[in-house]
Amino acid sequence: MQQILKTLLFYLFWLSTSSTFGQSTMDSLHQNNSHVRDIMDKVSLSAYFSNSKLNLIFNNYPPKSWWDNDGLTRRNRPNDIVYRPNNSYLVGLGFSFGNLGVRASIQTPYSQYDESIYGKSSVFRLRVDGFVKKWYLDAEYYRYSGFLDSTPQYYDSLQTTPAPLIRDDIITRSINLHGVRFNNKKFSYKAIFKQKEIQLRSAFTTYYKFRFRSENYNALEPFLPPLARNPDSTYGTMTKLRMFDLTAIGGVAGVLVYKGFYVGGMLGIGAGGQYQTFTLQDGSDGHYSFLPALDFKASGGYNTERLFITMQINSEISYSALPNTFNQEFLAISYFTSFEINCGYRFNMGPNLHKAVLWANDVINSTINTVLTGGKGTHSKRNRPNEE
Template sequence: MGFCKLRLQFIILFTFTCSIAFSQKKHDTDSVYLKHFIRDINDKISGSIFMSNSKLQLVFNNYPPNNWWDDDALVRRERPKDVVYIPNNSYLIGVGVSFGNLGIRASIQTPISEYNEDIYGKSSVFRLRVDGFVKKWYLDAEYYRYSGFTDTNVAIYDSTWNRPEKLIREDIITRSTNLHAVKFTNKKFSYKAVFKQKEIQLKSAFTTYYKLRYRSENYNAAEPFIPPLARNPDSKYGTMTRLRMNDFTVIGGGAGVLVWNGFYLGAMIGIGIGGQHQSFTLDSESGIHYSMIPALDIKASGGYNAERMFITFQLNSEMTYSALPSTFNQEFLAISYFTNFEVNCGYRFDMGPHISRSVQWANHIIHTTVDAVMGKGHVKTNKKASDN
């Protein structure tokens, strides 16, 4: 628990420091060029409340063979190809605050569960996200934790299950840390406006983008992820109780936004490839593997974004893929599908002269320090001397 707190503190501190230290004013030429496409709102603080349906679906599969049979002396059944877990509660409510380049959002689950908790048990969800900008790169750091998953296939592989009883796997806990860095090639397209509501997109625009993504996912359980009746006896990975995946992927794709009288509709989609480090624990051994993995990035956003108020709808989907011992030689497969649909309502407040001056003073001190460390001031001085 202490390690998770330290990780969260590091993510927040890192993103906050970078977003302030490297936030730069646009050149005059850029401002003239972009003023008809993007409106800055750096003199305001945005507060918002949002509700989301954040679903995390875990899929476990053990090979080979793809199909095998179970005989309980009464009924001969085909065991499931996949064991699928979903949380019983994926409805979240949260609050967000954005200030210049920095944004912080946190959310927890609501009391609303999808299924009867007396039968399917309870789930717990927590999400925290911090975002900012470093020069021309957008940074997004996110942490989420899920505990308590419902086994959706128990009736398939357990022929004796014919009465209401708790199906929840309270012992399964997932923790995920995601770091994203995105760069867009067209300055007319504002990711800050379309997906973060930190600017206002005035005209339609399209762009290509590049994305670097680091993800660390940790799955833990007291009992094996795959129940005994659903387990392939020929697979040594069937007794796995812990799986940690650290992957780094490079993604490329396109993004665009259509704007009309304050209303907008935007989307981005990209594909990529990366490398993954896998560590796992079985009942008799532990091990480490490395693998190449595919990457998919899908985001969509729409709504109304004005100077003071914004109401937006957003959808994003991500997939984590892990195969042991390798992608091309699969004996154990774990896939997590994360889908988030969100409704966000917010309002922008004036900073006021005192807060504005404090921010300008802090930025000036940090800019001066960074320039001194990076030697930019020295370069400028030499350039002026050479011009004379």
Template sequence: MRSYFFLFLIFLLPYFCKAQIDTTYIKPFQDELSIRTYLAMKFISMEQAVDGEIKQFMPNAPMNLGLGVSVNNTIINLSYGYGLNFMKDKEKGKTKSLDFQIHNYGRKFIIDLFIQKYHGFYTADDNDKNIVLYPDLTIQQYGAFGQYVFNNKKFSYKAAFNQNERQLKSAGSFLLGGGVYFTKISSDSSFVHKTRNSLRNFQFGVSGGYAYTWAINKRWFASGSATVGANFGTERINDFGKQKIEIYPTFFPRIATGYNKEKWSLGLSYINNLIFSSFSESTNSNVGLSSGNFQIAYIWRFDSNPFWDKKKPKSD
């Protein structure tokens, strides 16, 4: 029950944090309702470095075809995705996954939630050959990340990633925030870290960065942002103050580009949240997780009641 209440507060947050905008820089679209179709690929991968040798464990997860709805040019975005399983490469094994992500771009605050559980990975060389399967490897990550957008009157994350408004002039903003994550990695024998076949990690910290959107012309735009930070972590929450606290670097880039017209838009976006889950001085090894989403979307906007003419006839 608490989790549903928490999600409810996240969706309502932008309504309580409304800010005035500079209309010479930002302009919402007039239509209240939009429908979007998209191709998306959610992912989580692991990179393990041991004595200079790097292994990248990848899931065999195809893209999803989905449909979404947004109301009042704001945050309500309900979507359903269908996995394109025919795109899977059978040589790369089977991956079972549960991947729930929320990326909420408000006026002042942006919030990202990750609930991910993947079972079954593979490794390959730079030419995508010499494939080795790890069907027993399971990676779980639960995380929340948030940042404050300082120049929220002139810079719009919504214009770049939701495309429910337009960035009329190029603008940027400094960002400040942080995140909290819990990670669990386990296997029967294929994953080894600190002489064990499992890893648990809890971490939290702060980050800062900068975002900028180029208004190329009236229709085209390109946007990019990057944040770096430091997290403090240990195996369990109860271990804080009792065991040595490790410090991990974090990196969270986002890019987007798109084309807007009054009634429709086309956009491409990519986000990638990189955190490190453990270091081991004795074995000279570290483990890093990369999670995020790649999406291509087509958005069609129309009036919330397109079958009713709002222009009432003049009375006699």
């Protein structure tokens, strides 16, 4: 866990320095087209509320029925065992400075259900994003602990009164790294989903995306309850599952704009590879598997030079099948959905700070070019704060 956090923090640091100071000089000089307006001289602060729900779905494909050990009670095959957190309502703060954005959120003190009956959940999410050259980069970490299964009566025929199965021992941790590039400069991802620019006119584009994900599920007891578990399943006693996947996605994106109001979205499909490690009652093992991928985002709202109010929907699915996608004996699906309302205001950066940022950006950008070109790069003087 410490090594994972160190890796994430290193990536966040690199991303923040690269996206703030390593962007191209032309970007700093507000070289936008007629469809997009730059607001690089502003600092944005925002507050947001979201319902970020993570559903964990497990199924070990048992036979349709089997006898209990006492040979008296007939059990029907359960549908998917679905675990949900008790509290998925989050509040958070966002900050953006030039191309850099940082957001952090925690759960609200108000749970969706009575904690004395349904147990307690804990949620934390942290995201850093930025733009380097023509690429949008994103790093996110989230942690959920405390889940419940609200329908154990479906596989426990002896349960006479509905009561949830509380799994406060289940903890999930995820690290997601994204790199996205758009093929049409008239469409601004910064404006539609990050509120770092202003989309002036409607536009459409294609895009491609690379995603690396590390997901870690841990529990003290097997993920599948004893009464829902196939006694003959190889994976029924699983208590730990870790997935590393790399996927490539392609799709389309578009936005409609009218007098500051906009509606935009993205939809893409792709595929990749996944490596899974897992722990069972009798040992550990690992597998490689093919992985389908789906990418969907939608956003709408009001975005002007000072004020922005947006609503956003995001859906992500992480899919893991053992022993492989085409021969499934055990299936685990992480289905994340988020609905968010975000309100923010932009403040002037000030001429001195703005010049300093442009100058530092130019120096570091020129230094990077010098390294990449083997000493042929030169420093530009036009953005230094001492020169008008």
